[in-house]
Amino acid sequence: MPALEEALAQELDSLRTRGLYRSPRLVREAQGPRVRIDGKDYLCFCSNNYLDLAAHPEVKDAASGAIMRYGWGSGASRLISGTMELHTALEKELADFKRAESAILFPSGYMANLGVISALVGPGDTVAVDKLDHASIIDGCRLSGARLRVYPHGNTGKLDKILRESSGSPRRLVVTDSIFSMDGDLAPLEEIARIARQRGAWLMVDEAHATGVLGAGGRGAAELLGVEEEIPISLGTLSKALGGSGGFVAGSSVLIDYLRNKARSFIYTTAPPPATCAAAIAAIRIVRRDAVLRESLISKSDRIRNGLAALGFDTMGSSYHIIPVLMGEASHAIEASDALFRKGILAPAIRPPTVPRGKSRIRITATAAHTDEDIECLLEAFRDVAKSSAALHQEVRANVPKK
Ligand SMILES: Cc1ncc(COP(=O)(O)O)c(C=O)c1O
Incomplete structure (x- = not known):
C-alpha cells in the first residue's frame, strides 16, 4: 500500500x-x-444568496440581538438540552410559512436529506431518484441501505416502471429536486405526484433552491405548480434564498414527530446556534412580506x-x-x-x-x-x-x- x-x-x-x-x-x-x-x-x-438576505440589516440585527441574549452556542443536541426557544420559534415560523402542520430544523440541507431519507427507508425498501438529484439526496439514499433506483432526468415513464417493478418493497420513496440546482429546470411535480399516489409510494420534494423564490408566496415550486397538497414531505434550506444556513422538513405532525425520533442527523449533532435561528426567522419574514x-x-x-x-x-x-x-x-x-x-x-x-x-x-x-x-x-x-x-x-x- x-x-x-x-x-x-x-x-x-x-x-x-x-x-x-x-x-x-x-x-x-x-x-x-x-x-x-x-x-x-x-x-x-x-x-x-438569491434575495441578498445574507447581510440584510434586519437579519444582521436579529442575529446580533440573539447573540447578546442567548450567547453563541446551544450546548447540546436537540434531544438533550439543546432545544432553545428560538429553535421552536423557527420551526413554528417554517410550518406557518409552508402551511404545514409542523416542521423540523436540521443544521444544514445536506444533513436534512441524509437524516430524512435514512429515517424513512432502509434495507429491503426502494428509493427512486432523478438522475440529476442533488448529491445530498444520493448520499442519503446510500446511507439508508434501501435499493437505489435512478430514473433518467424528468422521465416519469421510467419512474412509473420502477415503482411497478418494486411493488414488493415494504416501503417505496420517490425523491426529487423541485428546481434542479445545476440545470435550473423544474421537475414535473404534478405528474410525479400522480404516479407516486397511484403506485402507493411516498414522495419527498427538495425545494432547496425554490424556497423563498418560486410561487406567489415564495413557498417553492410546489406552490408555483399548484401541487402543495400533493407533497407530503417537503424539504427546504435556509442556506440559499434565505441567506443563512440550515435545512428543514415541513409536513404532518406525525411525520415530524417520527423524524425527531428517527433522523440521526437531527439527533446526534449539536443544535444549531440560536442566532442562526433568529436570523432565519427575520429572513423568512422578509420573504413573506416582500x-x-x-x-x-x-x-x-x-x-x-x-x-x-x-x-x-x-x-x-x-x-x-x-x-x-x-x-x-x-x-x-x-x-x-x-x-x-x-x-x-x-x-x-x-x-x-x-x-x-x-x-x-x-x-x-x-x-x-x-x-x-x-x-x-x-x-x-x-x-x-x-x-x-x-x-x-x-x-x-x-x-x-x-x-
Ligand atoms: C437540491 C439541494 N438540496 C440540498 C442542498 C444542501 O443544502 P445545504 O447547502 O443547506 O447543506 C443543496 C445545496 O446546494 C441543494 O442544491
Missing part, C-alpha cells in the same frame, strides 16, 4: 491533469452582489438568459433563476471562468462530478440586488468570452438546439 501522502498527492495530480482540481477563492467582507477578493471588487454571479424581491430576481435572470442566448450560448432549457451556460469540456469551462474573472466577474467552472462529463458549465445566478449595469457588465464579459475563444464558441454554438 502506498504511503498516505503519496497516494493522495497522486490523486490530486490526476485531478489537476483532468482539469478537475478545485480550490476555493477567499472572499473578504460580506456576501452580496459584489464580493472582495485579493483587494479587488468582483461582481458575484454564482452565489445562492414579493418584489423574488419578482426582481426572476426578471433579472430572464434578462441575463435572453442576453446569453442572443450571444449564441446554450442555457440548457433552464428557466427562473438558475442559468447554466454550457461549455462542454472541463478545460473550456475553466477557460471561460478565468476570462470572466479577468473581467471582474466571479462565476467558477462547474465540472464533474457535480455535473456529467462533457457537460461542464458556468452556472450563473443573479441576486435581487444586482443592477442593470451589473447585468450589462456580465453580458459584456460573456461577449468577450465568445470572441476570445472561437473554438469554444463554435462548440457551444453546436450545442444550441436547432429551432
Whole structure:
C-alpha cells in the first residue's frame, strides 16, 4: 500500500491533469452582489444568496440581538438540552410559512436529506431518484441501505416502471429536486405526484433552491405548480434564498414527530446556534412580506438568459433563476471562468462530478440586488468570452438546439 501522502498527492495530480482540481477563492467582507477578493471588487454571479438576505440589516440585527441574549452556542443536541426557544420559534415560523402542520430544523440541507431519507427507508425498501438529484439526496439514499433506483432526468415513464417493478418493497420513496440546482429546470411535480399516489409510494420534494423564490408566496415550486397538497414531505434550506444556513422538513405532525425520533442527523449533532435561528426567522419574514424581491430576481435572470442566448450560448432549457451556460469540456469551462474573472466577474467552472462529463458549465445566478449595469457588465464579459475563444464558441454554438 502506498504511503498516505503519496497516494493522495497522486490523486490530486490526476485531478489537476483532468482539469478537475478545485480550490476555493477567499472572499473578504460580506456576501452580496459584489464580493472582495485579493483587494479587488468582483461582481458575484454564482452565489445562492438569491434575495441578498445574507447581510440584510434586519437579519444582521436579529442575529446580533440573539447573540447578546442567548450567547453563541446551544450546548447540546436537540434531544438533550439543546432545544432553545428560538429553535421552536423557527420551526413554528417554517410550518406557518409552508402551511404545514409542523416542521423540523436540521443544521444544514445536506444533513436534512441524509437524516430524512435514512429515517424513512432502509434495507429491503426502494428509493427512486432523478438522475440529476442533488448529491445530498444520493448520499442519503446510500446511507439508508434501501435499493437505489435512478430514473433518467424528468422521465416519469421510467419512474412509473420502477415503482411497478418494486411493488414488493415494504416501503417505496420517490425523491426529487423541485428546481434542479445545476440545470435550473423544474421537475414535473404534478405528474410525479400522480404516479407516486397511484403506485402507493411516498414522495419527498427538495425545494432547496425554490424556497423563498418560486410561487406567489415564495413557498417553492410546489406552490408555483399548484401541487402543495400533493407533497407530503417537503424539504427546504435556509442556506440559499434565505441567506443563512440550515435545512428543514415541513409536513404532518406525525411525520415530524417520527423524524425527531428517527433522523440521526437531527439527533446526534449539536443544535444549531440560536442566532442562526433568529436570523432565519427575520429572513423568512422578509420573504413573506416582500414579493418584489423574488419578482426582481426572476426578471433579472430572464434578462441575463435572453442576453446569453442572443450571444449564441446554450442555457440548457433552464428557466427562473438558475442559468447554466454550457461549455462542454472541463478545460473550456475553466477557460471561460478565468476570462470572466479577468473581467471582474466571479462565476467558477462547474465540472464533474457535480455535473456529467462533457457537460461542464458556468452556472450563473443573479441576486435581487444586482443592477442593470451589473447585468450589462456580465453580458459584456460573456461577449468577450465568445470572441476570445472561437473554438469554444463554435462548440457551444453546436450545442444550441436547432429551432
Ligand atoms: C437540491 C439541494 N438540496 C440540498 C442542498 C444542501 O443544502 P445545504 O447547502 O443547506 O447543506 C443543496 C445545496 O446546494 C441543494 O442544491
